[in-house]
Amino acid sequence: MNPNEPNAAGSEAANAEAVTSAPVAVESGPSYLTVTKTISSWAFTLDHKRIGLMYLVGVLGMFLLGGVFALLVRTELFSPIPLITPLFAADPGAQADLYNQWFTTHGAIMVFLVIIPGVPAALGNFVLPLLLGAKDVAFPRLNLGSFYLWICGAAFFVYVLFNGGVDTGWTFYTPYSTDTSTAVIPAVVGVFILGFSSIFTGLNFIVTIHKMRPKGMTWFNMPLFLWGAYSTAVIQVLATPVLGITLLLLILERTLGIGIFDASSGGDPVLYQHFFWFYSHPAVYIMIIPAMGVISEIISVHSHKRIFGYRYIAYSSVAIAIFSFIVWGHHMFTSGQSTTMNIIFSGITFSVGIPSAIKVFNWIATMYKGSLTLNTTMLYGLSFIFLFTIGGLTGLFLGVLSIDTHLHDTYFVVAHFHYVMMGSGLIAFIGGLHHWWPKMTGKMFSEFWGRIACTLVFIGFNLTFIPQFVMGSLGMPRRYYTYQDKFEIYHQLSTIGAYVMALGFFMTAFYLLQSLASGKKAPTNPWGGNSLEWHTPSPPPLENFHGVPSATDPYELDHFDYDPVTGNYSSRTSTGTA
């Protein structure tokens, strides 16, 4: 954020003491963006909003980097004969190695640096205390610490890019990862550090939600985003340490040869897979549960209608979190684990589908007889429901033992997880970004370009990944540098789709940046939401609220009057800030 940008409150803000006690003090204090302006006031800030914003910039930057690698992968796959790798390496073997590094880097960056910290750490950091009516998270210093751990992890990844790359796939399966000559160790250390960053964020959120709710806010009074954030945090705290120790063991295996994953020393490579998925399956719900929380907010607010089935949605978040710990084996149906284990894991896998179904139907019911504003944010919300339905339903194919035997490690799986991670997790992240953009920056973005970009992303996305379902079920294995001619047409469609989607994202980046410079000033409540963040100025002051907020019913949405001139929703009955 440019601290020098003109801001209505900016002139007064230069000197914090100059705040007057005028009757409109609520609107005129300095915002968290302008209260201090030095670089170090950002670098050492303990304010959750600034930390959230820094995360946001970092995560979006990494999204761009991961996206560039995705485009490299897709461009290469436009043809079964080497297309662009020969530009970088002469030797055919080295070309294949390069491709392998591309998809590994793409997957690892997208998972560990983008989507896991995306909603919880970037958006969550910003809105969670606001939604709670708290001044900050419980441990602000820990919060800053986890941000710097994230930076540190990202630095390791960047180091790896320039020092040999890594070509193991984002799963780091042994024995390949203990054997390859690429820079596995720095990459693994990076993931290890990112794991701790994630743990600390989760820990902070759990404590904040438990201990810092204002008077009058019961558990069932919280906005659903908080239920999502809470369930996510539980997974982060309970699953990530296992990943940590697994990666340590992997490092030790690679350096010292301790023998745990090494068949020739009596160890077992499949044990690594158990360890890895014990974390990484719950991790996929780290990506989706907070995204679902965002969607609950978006659908309800932009339909101007109470969320349908509040308790069912809240409980289903918790249910997904709990079930997520006991289905990891469904990634290993063909690995040679025992038939009994396969059957048990397959059975439990379906249990996750039920709470997901409950959520989807409740969102749809929320829209019934609502008053839908089809703005950019809502379009992202609607895209989410459609794409998540496809992603989730194709997950069911994979959970069926007999079908997964055929589909495992094919592009069907690739398409499945892009529908849920990118089409759902990331779309919700971008949707949430638009939803809270006015609150974060104090600026409105261009609705016109927003809708066009969203449509492009939606079309491009489906064009990219629907052909992948088809070729996957026809038997196209994943992580293939070259493929048989019969798959060419699908790959070409997919590549075209990826470029359409990229166009949409670049457009998004452009109009969002443009809104910072010349966007309309955002009112306090541009969408008509009633959770606490809509009761404090946009952008909020340093300690979030002027005075002590008292809990509202976050889904009581019909007591607002819309002012077409300012674009603000103001409440008729005065609830909110005391």
Next chain:
Amino acid sequence: MQLLNSLISHMTPLATQTGPSFWLPAPVSNFADTVDGDFYFVYWVSIFFLVLITALLVIFMMKFKAPEGQKAKSQNDHNIILEIAWTGIPVVLSFMMFWYGYKGYVAMATPPSNAMTITAEASRWFWNFTYPTNGASVPGASEDFNEIRMGLRDGSLTPEQAKERENIVLEKAGLHVPVNTPVRIKVLATDVLHAFYIPDFRVKKDCVPGRIGELWFEATEPGTYDLVCAEYCGQGHSLMHSKVVVHENQESFEKWLAVAASYDETLPFAELGEIVWKRKGCVSCHSLDGGNKVGPTWLGAFGSERQYTENDVAGSTIVDEAYIEESIRYPMKKIAAGYPGQMPVVKLTDKEILWVTEFIKSLGK
């Protein structure tokens, strides 16, 4: 259940056809019908929900679209009957999915006792198949198939020529099985993970070092099908192709097996060595054109001087017959300088070692 079964068989209009369909490859094993049936069951359930949800989304979008500031028509926020319905129906449906998958899978996991066992051994990046009756060890010949594929693509081979070359290769390579006979495949790996995958048969199993995996099938349609590696294994992962040939009958299979077991020993040694180089996978690491792959090139290797380390002690030698033999039998003993100690132990017979040596010699000093 009876009713359901018949319902499902109606939902799978494509399961009985023979060629590939829009979604699935040709169904040519005893499992294909079950798997495809399960697939289409989940498929139609999914289509139902997807259409339902999309229709609701679109209808609501059009019907309840409203200008900014308009109040919603209702603030109703719960309906217990709806909640029960949309919890209960998915529970039932997903139990059915699980059930069919489980049934199908148990059949796939239990080979019949009279099955013929073939061992499939995966190494970076080639297959090796060992047959029970005469212990013949036949290569997957990935390199040949990829050459043919590329030849077809760049136009240097017509489809007929390609087919012809493929047939020649398949005389002594690939996985051969008789039709309508239960075959059990024992899958092994020598270095890293691989996976044995025949899409047309709907079977897949990971090859895990230190473990013995198994799968079985009964091919139902004579023909030639693809066999691929489905678990990421590094540089040559996408080239780890081979073919499955389903013979029309037991006799034809046995006839093939008798021939495949032997080299054509009338050929000169160097040429036999070249065959070994291809068939036993040396090709994936040793080039003949001076290019560097995982291991040193064989071009001009013979008689050249080689720096190596043995137990961390550096040394040097001339590449001669003895050094080559040692390198093949005990690859981890002397590690050539500048290369990773990644050469696997490939079990070659004495004759084969002799031929390879002659072949390397023939590549110049």
Next chain:
Amino acid sequence: MSGDAHQENTEGAAAAHEGGHGDGHDHGHGHSPFLAHHFDSLQQQFEAGKLGMWLFLATEVLLFGGLFCFYTVYKANHPDLFEWGHHFLDKRWGATNTMVLLFSSLTMAMAVREAQLGRKNRILFYLIVTFLCGMGFMGIKYIEYSKKFHEGLYPGKAFSYATVDGAEAERKKIEEESLMSLVDTSLPEAKAVTIKPKAKTAREKGPAVAPGGLAIEKPKLTEGEHPDDPNELFIDPSHLPPVERPENAHVFFSIYFCLTGLHGIHVLVGMGVMVWLMVLVMKNKVGSEFFTPVDLGGLYWHLVDLIWIYLFPLLYLVE
């Protein structure tokens, strides 16, 4: 909301933020100096800290949980490995260390109690004792580790089979020699034959009694002489496990070093925490009103202690 209250809030917060932390010198507004700006009460702050610590301990347990899985899986697959390996660990040192840690938990608990009472000198005293116990523990670990390293018993591939092989060969030689010396060569040979029991498991216990009732005691091995060159790897044959060496013996030491190593790192961190607490106490940052840091440090120390309580029997007392 009154303008005054508003102004006060902003100022206090700005001060706290600019200083990088609420450093407790902001006495003006009737708040406790220990209260961070974003909490409403000390009670809330304390509870938040405590909950956070428990969650952190949960992650620690899971971290070790992964290693315990390693242990369990390997033990289930290769029980003989542990049967053999634990003989290399000195139970006396292990037990001593257990006592040391248990005692330190007691002194830590005393420190927490004194902190609640706000008695500065006594807090310091108990913290120092706890710290010294930590030092003692690490000292003993140092002795144990250096013995292992000296004998070439490294984790993983660096493990030297040479010493074990050498010692085994030597033991065999000594055994044979002393057996020969026990045998009355004038008697018929058969009586001197030693046979191995038909062991069902790997639990063989050395040569059994020869037939004919002529009890031939297993020869007592005396401590062998250490080689003159101290750099030479040496294991005393009398210290070799009485059971046969299993395959992949080095993995036992991988497990041993992973578990005790990670635990050792935690002890070191705990000692660092003690030092930090001492500084806090000396700077009067801890008092009966605000003893959260000591309380939380104590929780951490107890966890480290608890993990050792599991490690000791799992590694040292395998039978």
